[in-house]
Amino acid sequence: MAILEPDLSVNFAGVHFPNPIGVGAIGEHWGHAGNIDQYVELNSEILLKHVKAGAGYIIMAGAYVTPETEKIIRERTRFLETPLRRRNGKVGHRMLKLETEAPYGVEGFLFVPAPFYLDAGFAKATERRNVLMMKALKEKKPKDVPIVINLGGLGDIAETWVDGAKFFESLGADMIEINLGCPLPTGLGNSVDEYFSGNFTPVCKGALIGDKEELVERIVRSVVQAVNIPVGVKLSPETGFPRIINIVKKARDAGAQFVQLFNAGVGIAPPDIYNGGKPSWEYMDGSPFCMASGSFLRVPCYKDVAAIARFVPGIQIAAAGGLVEPKHFIEAMMLGATMVQPCTGVIEQGRSLIRKGVKFMKDYMVEQGYSSMDQIIGLGQKYIKYNEDIDMMPGQTLIQIDHEKCIRCGRCVDNICQALYMERGKVMVHEERCAGCGGCILACQNGALKLGLRA
Numbered sequence: 001m002a003i004l005e006p007d008l009s010v011n012f013a014g015v016h017f018p019n020p021i022g023v024g025a026i027g028e029h030w031g032h033a034g035n036i037d038q039y040v041e042l043n044s045e046i047l048l049k050h051v052k053a054g055a056g057y058i059i060m061a062g063a064y065v066t067p068e069t070e071k072i073i074r075e076r077t078r079f080l081e082t083p084l085r086r087r088n089g090k091v092g093h094r095m096l097k098l099e100t101e102a103p104y105g106v107e108g109f110l111f112v113p114a115p116f117y118l119d120a121g122f123a124k125a126t127e128r129r130n131v132l133m134m135k136a137l138k139e140k141k142p143k144d145v146p147i148v149i150n151l152g153g154l155g156d157i158a159e160t161w162v163d164g165a166k167f168f169e170s171l172g173a174d175m176i177e178i179n180l181g182c183p184l185p186t187g188l189g190n191s192v193d194e195y196f197s198g199n200f201t202p203v204c205k206g207a208l209i210g211d212k213e214e215l216v217e218r219i220v221r222s223v224v225q226a227v228n229i230p231v232g233v234k235l236s237p238e239t240g241f242p243r244i245i246n247i248v249k250k251a252r253d254a255g256a257q258f259v260q261l262f263n264a265g266v267g268i269a270p271p272d273i274y275n276g277g278k279p280s281w282e283y284m285d286g287s288p289f290c291m292a293s294g295s296f297l298r299v300p301c302y303k304d305v306a307a308i309a310r311f312v313p314g315i316q317i318a319a320a321g322g323l324v325e326p327k328h329f330i331e332a333m334m335l336g337a338t339m340v341q342p343c344t345g346v347i348e349q350g351r352s353l354i355r356k357g358v359k360f361m362k363d364y365m366v367e368q369g370y371s372s373m374d375q376i377i378g379l380g381q382k383y384i385k386y387n388e389d390i391d392m393m394p395g396q397t398l399i400q401i402d403h404e405k406c407i408r409c410g411r412c413v414d415n416i417c418q419a420l421y422m423e424r425g426k427v428m429v430h431e432e433r434c435a436g437c438g439g440c441i442l443a444c445q446n447g448a449l450k451l452g453l454r455a
Ligand SMILES: Cc1cc2nc3c(=O)[nH]c(=O)nc-3n(C[C@H](O)[C@H](O)[C@H](O)COP(=O)(O)O)c2cc1C
Pocket: 023, 024, 025, 026, 027, 028, 061, 111, 150, 179, 181, 182, 234, 262, 263, 264, 293, 294, 295, 297, 320, 321, 322, 323, 341, 342, 343, 344, 345
């Protein structure tokens, strides 16, 4: 029987979400707002437009410290008020598109923010800004759309994470996502030394802290004990397999109900080879380690999602990293994610990715006969096996050549295959040499090669 209206809702950490698609946290939307009121108007509008396009929830990035904590931090932190950070009242940030000629295409982009040391009066300013943002969002969003706070804290000072979580809970947040995955601190002075010495400056340290299991455990536990709303942690692709497994176990045991996999990675811009190795960044006289996001993150994302679903039972997963097509959403969910959070895809394609994503999910479920998300989440897990347990049908597969589609470009006979050859301009295969591996399919841009079974 045909299913007319599939149910896209998910239960995530005990909260009901109308659908699993949300735009990954973005700390600063681009452009400049003149004052706090304009900031609130412009930025809440951006988040509400995501919802209008079909997003099932709002993720708002926020940080908060009390005036008391700010005093302590001031004594330990270098404050930056130099023309390099701010000029004419404006802070600078910059993006660089990463693109390679066909058949590769857009790979993502790099992002450098202004150095984000605290401004004087940080506590007061963020308090007002966040109160107004939450008020605007709560007034204007549909009732059933939850607000997830992507929480920033300062270094390894657990109190700053706790203060932030309690503050946003008091403003009506539905969930806290502790951001221990931000790649940006790697571009700040002394970050590498701090990582190895464990002596962190109390500014945002993101991925550097999220890679240390004892700190993840301590910060998560402190926040979980302080609030009554669900808490999860967002990690970095830099941690990687298999270290991330243990870190997520620690987070789970400390009370995290979900893990977000993951934030953007760390990148460095390619040097300009026609300009003596200068940065390919325009209007920048240096090249910092920076944020790198987009398509190229999808493979590590799937791997971490699959690994956590497999090895860390008892914690839910939100997937992010290179999800740039609607079908990627379903793929990540089949590997074990309950939520999907495209970010760079929305920057590249606009909100059409959200619209297409929701439509695709509905159509796909009807077509495939699924009525609820629970039928999809983790469905592919049972096929994740150890190599030695998989039957790859050795000796039974053989490459098939479609001579109608072949344009005789010769790519497939000009690489590392021992079985293909050209005879009078025609691609041929030595059948006894063909391992049926499918490698040559990579070379063919015309769909002329595919695997089949030997006769
Ligand atoms: C411009 C930009 C700003 C971001 N800001 C934040 C942030 O404040 N907090 C956070 O946890 N993640 C932040 N992210 C990371 C994204 O939420 C997402 O996890 C990551 O980019 C991977 O997904 P993607 O490949 O779809 O972009 C940001 C990403 C971009 C591109």
